Amino acid sequence: MPTRDQLSRLFMLRRPKDIKMTNDPWLKTSIMAKRGLAKGQAGKRHELSIAAQGDFHYVYGPYAKPALTINPGDVVVVETEDAFGGVITSEKDSPTAKLKFPFLNPQCGPVAVSGVEKGDCLAVHIHAVETRGAQPAGKTCIIPEFGGLVGTASTALLNAPLPERVRVMHVDKDGVRWSDNIVLPYEPFIGTIGVSPEIEAISSLQPDYHGGNMDLPDVAPGAILYFPVHTKGGLLYVGDCHATQGDGELSGVAIEQRATVTLQIDVIKAWSFAWPRLETQNFLMTIGSARPLEDAARIAYRELVRWMSADYGFDEIDAYMLLSQAGRIRLGNMVDPKYTMGASILKKYLMRDERRAADRQIS
Numbered sequence: 001m002p003t004r005d006q007l008s009r010l011f012m013l014r015r016p017k018d019i020k021m022t023n024d025p026w027l028k029t030s031i032m033a034k035r036g037l038a039k040g041q042a043g044k045r046h047e048l049s050i051a052a053q054g055d056f057h058y059v060y061g062p063y064a065k066p067a068l069t070i071n072p073g074d075v076v077v078v079e080t081e082d083a084f085g086g087v088i089t090s091e092k093d094s095p096t097a098k099l100k101f102p103f104l105n106p107q108c109g110p111v112a113v114s115g116v117e118k119g120d121c122l123a124v125h126i127h128a129v130e131t132r133g134a135q136p137a138g139k140t141c142i143i144p145e146f147g148g149l150v151g152t153a154s155t156a157l158l159n160a161p162l163p164e165r166v167r168v169m170h171v172d173k174d175g176v177r178w179s180d181n182i183v184l185p186y187e188p189f190i191g192t193i194g195v196s197p198e199i200e201a202i203s204s205l206q207p208d209y210h211g212g213n214m215d216l217p218d219v220a221p222g223a224i225l226y227f228p229v230h231t232k233g234g235l236l237y238v239g240d241c242h243a244t245q246g247d248g249e250l251s252g253v254a255i256e257q258r259a260t261v262t263l264q265i266d267v268i269k270a271w272s273f274a275w276p277r278l279e280t281q282n283f284l285m286t287i288g289s290a291r292p293l294e295d296a297a298r299i300a301y302r303e304l305v306r307w308m309s310a311d312y313g314f315d316e317i318d319a320y321m322l323l324s325q326a327g328r329i330r331l332g333n334m335v336d337p338k339y340t341m342g343a344s345i346l347k348k349y350l351m352r353d354e355r356r357a358a359d360r361q362i363s
Contacts, residue, residue, distance in 0.1 A: 021075070021127045021262065022222055026281040032123040032224050036266035037115070038073025046070055048078045048108060056081060056106030056239070060194055060210055061201030062231045066112035069233070072267040079132070081106045082256040083191065083240045088139050091166045095143045105192055105204040105213060105240050112233030113265055121271040122195055122234040124225040127262040129188040129241050131171050138171040138243050138255040147252035148334045154291075169255070171243045176255055187244045189220035190261060191254065194276070195227045196235035204239065206337040207289035211276045213240065214287060214340040215249045216332035218278055226268070226277040236265065252335040275303045278342065285330070285344035293339045297329055300343035312350045322349065 021042065027033060033040030048068055057064055070076060082088075083105050087098045116122060131137050144161035151157030169176060175183040192204055194211020207214040211227055219225065227234070241259035278285040286307060288299025301323060308319040326349055332340030 022125075024222065024281065027125070030224055031226070031279055032125060032266050032268070035268045035271065036072065036123050037269065038266045040266070041073055042075050042264055043071055043073035045075045045077065048076060048111070050079045050081070053079070053108050056085075056108065057110070057237060058103055058106065058204050059201040060107070060196055060204060060212055060237055062196045062198065062235060063201065064110055064235070066110050066233065066235065067108070069112045069114060070265060071114050072116075073264070075127070075262065075264045076111055078108050078238055078261045078263065080108055080239045080241050080259050080261055082139065082258050083253075084139065084256060086258070088141060088166060089168070091168055093166050095141050095164055095166065099143070102203060102205065107192065107204045107237040107239040109237040110196060110233075110235035111265065112235055113267055114233075116229050116234045116267045117232055118198065118230055119270060119272045120229045120234075121268040121273075122227045122229055122236060123266040123268055124193070124227065124236065125264040125266075126190065126219065126221050126223050126225070127264060128221050128260070129190060130260045130262075131188065131243060131257050132260050133258040135170050136168040137257050138169045138176055139166070139257070140251075140253045140255050141166040143252060146335065148248060148250045154337070171255065171257060176244050184244050184255070187217065187220065188257070188259065189217050189242055189245070190238060190240070191215045191219075191242050191245075192240035193219060193225065193236070193238045195229060196231050196237070198230040203337070204237070207333070207340045208338060209275050209289075211287075212289075213336050214276070214289065214332050215242075215245065215254065215336065216287060216330065216340055216342050217242075217245055217247070218280070218285060218330060218342055222280060224279045226271075226279070228273050228275070234267075238263070247331040248334040249332070250334070273303065273307070275299060277303070277307065283328075283344045283346050284350070285342045287332075287340060287342045289338040289340045291338055293334060293341070296339045296341040297343065300329070300341045301327065304343045304345060308345070308350065
C-alpha cells in the first residue's frame with residue numbers, strides 16, 4: 001500500500017488544468033451566485049494533500065486548528081482517505097481485526113473561511129469527486145452487528161452476528177466492477193461533510209444538524225450545499241467518499257474509496273436556518289437526521305415547508321399541502337447513529353411564487 005508521502009507526491013503532480021471544475025449555465029441563477037459574497041465567481045485555488053493534512057479528525061467540533069484558511073469564493077482541492085482509514089486492502093482482511101472503533105471515518109480539514117460568523121451560511125459547490133489510488137480502489141464489507149437488517153448495539157437482538165465478508169473491486173469512470181457479470185454505475189459522492197457545531201464535539205460517524213455522516217447520494221458533483229454556521233470561520237470538514245451507493249446504505253457500508261474532492265466555498269451573510277440544505281439545477285432539498293426514521297423525514301419536510309414559506313411566497317399550510325402531492329423523499333442512510341432523509345421539490349413549482357416573495361420582502 002502506498003505511504004502518505006507517496007500519495008501526496010502523486011497529488012502534487014496533478015496540474016491545475018487536471019482539476020475538474022463544473023461550469024453549468026444554471027449555476028449563474030443559483031442561490032450561491034445570487035446571494036454569496038463572491039457571486040459564484042471562483043477565487044484562489046488551494047490544495048490540502050494527505051501530507052499537508054497531517055492528523056485526521058474523528059469528531060466535528062470547534063476545537064481543532066484550521067488546516068487551511070480561505071476567502072469566500074476560493075476553491076479547495078482535498079485528498080480524502082476512505083472510511084476505513086485505508087486499512088482494508090484485501091478480501092482476506094478481517095474488519096474486526098483491522099478497524100479500531102471509534103477511529104473510523106477520518107475527516108480532512110477543518111477549512112476556515114474568512115469573514116463568516118455564527119448566523120451566516122456556508123455555501124459549498126461540489127465540482128468533482130474523483131477516485132484516486134491504486135486498484136482495486138473500491139472496498140465494501142460486512143461488519144458484525146452493523147447494518148440495516150441485523151441486530152446492533154442500539155437495536156439489540158438475540159440473533160448471532162452475520163459473518164464478516166470483504167469485497168474489493170476496480171473503480172473508474174466507466175463503472176464499479178462488482179463482479180464479472182455486474183458493473184454498477186459510477187456515481188461518486190461525498191458521504192460525510194459538514195461544519196462545526198458551536199460547542200459540541202460530534203463523532204464523524206453521526207449525522208445531525210451540522211451535516212456530518214449523512215451518506216446522501218445527492219451530495220454529488222454539481223450540487224451546492226448550504227450549511228448554517230455555528231462558529232467563527234464555519235470550519236468545514238470533509239471525508240468518506242463513495243463510488244456508488246444504494247438508498248439507505250443497507251448493509252452499513254457503501255463502495256468506499258479514496259478521492260480527490262474539488263469544492264468552491266462561499267459565504268451568504270445573515271442567512272440562518274436549522275438544518276443543511278441542497279440545491280441542484282432542478283430541485284431544492286432539505287436534510288434531516290434522527291431516529292426513528294420517520295422523525296428524520298419529518299425534520300426534512302418541516303424544513304422544506306419553512307424554506308418555501310420564507311423565500312418563495314407560500315404560506316406554510318399551502319406549502320404543506322403542495323408537498324403532499326409534489327414532494328419527494330430520499331433515504332440517505334438507515335444504519336448510522338442517526339438516520340438521514342432528504343426532502344425535495346422541483347424548482348419549477350416554486351418559480352411562480354418567487355416574485356410574490358420578493359414583493360413581500362420589499363413591502
